Amino acid sequence: MRDFVTGLAFVIAGVATIITAQQFPTLPSLQYGPSLFPSIVGAGFCIGGAVLAANALWNRKRAVVQQGVVEVTTLGEPTSGRAGLAMLLPPVAILFYIFASDYIGAMLTMTVIMFVLMILRKTVPWVALVASLLVALAIYFIFSRYLLVPLPQGVLIEGRLPWIF
Structure with a gap:
C-alpha cells in the first residue's frame, strides 16, 4: 500500500511539474523553450509513479488471490x-x-x-x-x-x- 501511495504522489508531482513548466516563457527563435526539460522530467515522474502504483496494485491482487482471503495489511517490516x-x-x-x-x-x-x-x-x-x-x-x-x-x-x-x- 505504501508503494501505491508513493506512486500516486509521484504522478501528482509530475503533473504539477508539467503544469508549472508550461507557464515558462517561450523563445520565438527556438523550436523548444525552457519548459522542455522540466516537462520531460514531469512526464518521467508520471510514468514512473504510474508504474509503481500499478505494480503495487498488481502485487496486492496477486497476494489476495494466493491467500484466498483478504487479510489486514501491514506496512512491512521496520x-x-x-x-x-x-x-x-x-x-x-x-x-x-x-x-x-x-x-x-x-x-x-x-x-x-x-x-x-x-x-x-x-x-x-x-x-x-x-x-x-x-x-x-x-x-x-x-x-x-x-x-x-x-x-x-x-x-x-x-x-x-x-x-x-
Missing part, C-alpha cells in the same frame, strides 16, 4: 538503520550540493557526493575515487561547455579550476 540511512542519502546529497557548490564548486561537490554514495554501496575506494572524478568531469563538461549551463566555480579555488581552463 526498516533497519542502514536502510533508513539509504533513504535519507538523496535529499542530504541535494542539500549538500546546494550549500557546498557555491563554496567548493560544482565539479568538486559532485565528486564528493558520488564518492560517498559509491563508498556506502561498498565500492572499492580507488575505483570509487577514479569513477567519481571521471563522471563529475564528464558531467561538468557536458553542462558547462555543450549545454552552456553556468555551474558554480566556487570561491575555495578562486573561481577557476586550473586543470580544466
